[in-house]
Amino acid sequence: xxxxxxxxRAYSVAAMRQLARRRLPRAVFDFVxxxxxxxxxxxxxxxxxxxxSLLPQPMRGTTRRDQSVELFGKKLKGPVLIGPxxxxxxxxxxxxxxxxxxxxAAGTVYIMSHGSSVKMEDLAREAPGNLWMQVFPYxxxxxxxxxxxxxxxxxxxxxxxxxxxxxxxxxxxxxxNGFTIPPRFEFGGLLDMALHLRWLLHMARAPRLAMANYExxxxxxxxxxxxxxxxxxxxxxxxxxxxxxxxFWDRPLILKGILHPDDAKRALSIGVDSVVVSNHxxxxxxxxxxxxxxxxxxxxxxAGKMPVLMDGGVRRGGDVVKALALGATACLIGRPHLWGAxxxxxxxxxxxxxxxRSEIDRVMALCGWDQLDQIDRTALFDPAARSESVLxxxxxxxxxxxx
Numbered sequence: 001x002x003x004x005x006x007x008x009r010a011y012s013v014a015a016m017r018q019l020a021r022r023r024l025p026r027a028v029f030d031f032v033x034x035x036x037x038x039x040x041x042x043x044x045x046x047x048x049x050x051x052x053s054l055l056p057q058p059m060r061g062t063t064r065r066d067q068s069v070e071l072f073g074k075k076l077k078g079p080v081l082i083g084p085x086x087x088x089x090x091x092x093x094x095x096x097x098x099x100x101x102x103x104x105a106a107g108t109v110y111i112m113s114h115g116s117s118v119k120m121e122d123l124a125r126e127a128p129g130n131l132w133m134q135v136f137p138y139x140x141x142x143x144x145x146x147x148x149x150x151x152x153x154x155x156x157x158x159x160x161x162x163x164x165x166x167x168x169x170x171x172x173x174x175x176x177n178g179f180t181i182p183p184r185f186e187f188g189g190l191l192d193m194a195l196h197l198r199w200l201l202h203m204a205r206a207p208r209l210a211m212a213n214y215e216x217x218x219x220x221x222x223x224x225x226x227x228x229x230x231x232x233x234x235x236x237x238x239x240x241x242x243x244x245x246x247x248f249w250d251r252p253l254i255l256k257g258i259l260h261p262d263d264a265k266r267a268l269s270i271g272v273d274s275v276v277v278s279n280h281x282x283x284x285x286x287x288x289x290x291x292x293x294x295x296x297x298x299x300x301x302x303a304g305k306m307p308v309l310m311d312g313g314v315r316r317g318g319d320v321v322k323a324l325a326l327g328a329t330a331c332l333i334g335r336p337h338l339w340g341a342x343x344x345x346x347x348x349x350x351x352x353x354x355x356x357r358s359e360i361d362r363v364m365a366l367c368g369w370d371q372l373d374q375i376d377r378t379a380l381f382d383p384a385a386r387s388e389s390v391l392x393x394x395x396x397x398x399x400x401x402x403x
Contacts, residue, residue, distance in 0.1 A: 317359025
C-alpha cells in the first residue's frame with residue numbers, strides 16, 4: 001500500500017482497526033480483538049481513560065517538544081513500546097520481524113512474545129534493535145531456563161516475566177468461532193476464511209504457521225504446539241520463581257501482570273527492575289480493574305524506585321499522556337500494532353507508531369509541555385477540587401452578604 005493511501009485511510013488507531021477487520025477473517029480478527037467472558041474489562045480499559053481530563057496551560061510556549069524517555073540506560077524516542085502478542089505471523093507472514101523492524105526504526109522497544117511464529121534467534125538477527133523477550137514460569141523449569149539462556153545468547157536486552165497467564169482465560173469469541181485447541185471450525189468459518197482472498201493468498205505464500213520457539217520434530221503446526229504449551233502452564237508458580245530468574249538473568253527483569261500495589265513492593269524487594277501494570281488486555285479475568293485504575297497505587301507503592309510501565313486500552317496519544325500524568329514511565333501497546341501488522345506489515349506497524357507520536361506531540365503543544373517529565377498529576381483536571389473551589393467561593397459570597 002502506498003504511504004499516502006495508508007496515511008489517508010488509517011488516520012487513527014480506530015481507523016486502522018476497521019481496516020484490519022475488513023482484511024481478516026472473522027475468527028482471526030476476533031482472536032486479536034476479543035477478551036475474556038463478557039469483555040467488560042476490555043471496555044473498562046478504554047473507558048477509564050475517558051474518565052480523566054487534562055488541564056492545559058497553552059501559553060507556556062513549546063517550540064520544540066521532546067518525547068524521549070530513558071529506560072535502563074537506553075534512550076527511546078517515545079513513550080510507546082510494543083508489547084508481547086502471540087502469533088503475529090497469523091496476520092502477516094513473519095509478522096514479528098515486520099513489527100520489530102518498525103519498532104527499531106521508531107526508536108522504541110519491541111517485546112517478543114513467547115508464542116511468536118519466528119524463532120527468537122531469527123528475529124534478533126533479522127530485526128536488530130532494543131529487544132526484550134517474554135517468558136513464563138513453566139512447570140518444567142528447565143524449559144524456562146532454556147528460554148532465558150537462548151534470549152541472553154541472542155542479545156535480548158530485557159526479560160519480561162508474564163505472571164497472569166498460568167491458566168488460560170475464557171475467551172468466548174474464540175469458542176464461538178471454533179478457534180480452539182484443537183480447532184473446531186464450522187463450515188461458515190471456513191467459508192469466511194476463503195472469502196478473505198487477499199489475506200488467504202498472502203498467507204498461502206508464507207512459511208507454515210507455528211510457535212517457532214517451541215517447535216520440535218513431529219509437530220504438525222501451531223495447534224499441536226499450543227496444546228503442549230497449555231499443559232506446561234503452572235498455576236503453582238510463586239515468588240520463588242521470580243527470585244530464581246533474578247539469580248541468573250543479569251539484564252533488566254520486568255514483571256508483567258501487576259495490579260496489586262503489594263505485589264509491586266514485593267517485586268521491588270526481590271530486585272525486579274520494572275513492573276508492567278496490566279490485566280492482560282482483558283483477556284484473562286473479567287472481574288478486575290482497568291490497568292489505568294490500578295496504576296496510581298502501584299506508582300505510589302514503589303515510590304520512584306523503579307520505572308512503572310502499563311498497558312491496556314491505550315488507543316490515543318492522549319491516553320499515553322494521561323498514563324504518564326499518573327506516574328507511568330511509558331505504555332505498551334498490543335492490539336493496535338497487530339491491527340497495523342494485519343493491514344500492511346511493517347508499514348502498518350510504523351503507521352500506528354507514527355499516529356501515537358503525532359497525537360502525543362499535539363497534546364504536548366496544546367497543553368504547554370516541552371518534556372515528558374513535566375507531566376505529573378497536576379496535569380489532570382480534578383473535578384472534586386473544582387467543586388470544592390466553587391463551594392468555597394459561594395460560601396465566601398454568602399458570608400459577605402450576611403455581614
